[in-house]
Amino acid sequence: MFCNYILSRLSESYVSTSSDLTISQTIKYGSVLYPVHFILRYEFVDLSQEGTQISRNTCDRLLTNNNGRFYSPKITFLFGRGGQRDLLCEYSFEYKEYQRLKITFNRALFGQKDCFTEYNPEINRWQCHVKSEYDGIAKISISEYPWKDIEMKRDCICSNITEQPFVIKTKSALKFVIKFVVTNMKSTEDYNSYLFDANYEVLPADYNCPNLWNSRRLRGSSGEISILNSNKQHFAETDVILSYNHTMKYCLDQPWLIEPEEDCNFIYLKIRGNERRDSRLCPSKNRILIYPAGKTEEVRVICPYYEDLDDVVELFSEGWSMYSYKKLQSRNGRSFVVEFVKRESGNFIVTWMEISKNPALALPTSMLSIKPPECPH
Structure with a gap:
């Protein structure tokens, strides 16, 4: 119930099929005693949008420049005043070669949602902190697709941008997706309450830093x-030694994907370093980020500093330690994404092994006909 707002009945609202609309009134019975009058309220609906529409949702756009x-969008019918409670717009940037994208948000408004944006130096990302979802959320999220089937969520914005432009530079990928999400809108809110205006540009490629993506998807x-980092001025010129004894030059800030060859298997990781609750206790400024493929929010932050061989962190891919049917059905959930955040000279060592478990242990309890044998180890 809204005390000071009245919604028009559908029979009283009209939308033209073109840019022209003619309204005429015919008076058959009218006099001084019985005058005929009406009030007409109108507004122009701005349908203009950049890019090409790629789905039934009119604000899902593809940009390739x-x-x-x-x-x-400025389409009234996509917002609360037009009868919608939720809004989701996806802006996809797709290229034939790996590119980096610079996005400059000149302005952004997120209504009265209880959320703020904060930079997390540990994972080198902007994050949204929602205090309460009771009144809904409003945010802009940025994702990269370094591999066609792997989404990596990078940054999130939910604080108003009104003065200084807000700039975000992505890593290399073939595809980028920016999502504009608003939920639980009020009937008085429209494109003046929730909006953004941004520019984008492809950054020049670094030819001294090849992106050998086939070698970054490891099986x-x-x-x-x-x-092994030395005191080189250019972090891109870093020696990377793989298990098959090849030494190559890589972009250190690009991610790695480690996945099992068999769909039924898992990945075991051993990382030289340790996890610390207080990042200030880590002697190194460098970090190793580990998370399941497609689930960047479940990141594990590893301090790569170690004093002896016992300083290791061991991780198993999803579905290994606790049965979950949904996770076991997801191939990407069994894979790990590894990122190295380099701020100073230092070493990074990550070892992996493909493992499998007794098939009986991967079945629901109701489907077990025999008790799995106990493992003496």
């Missing part, structure tokens, strides 16, 4: 990534 402008029974 090297630079340009894009912005939130096999076992392997190791050993990154």
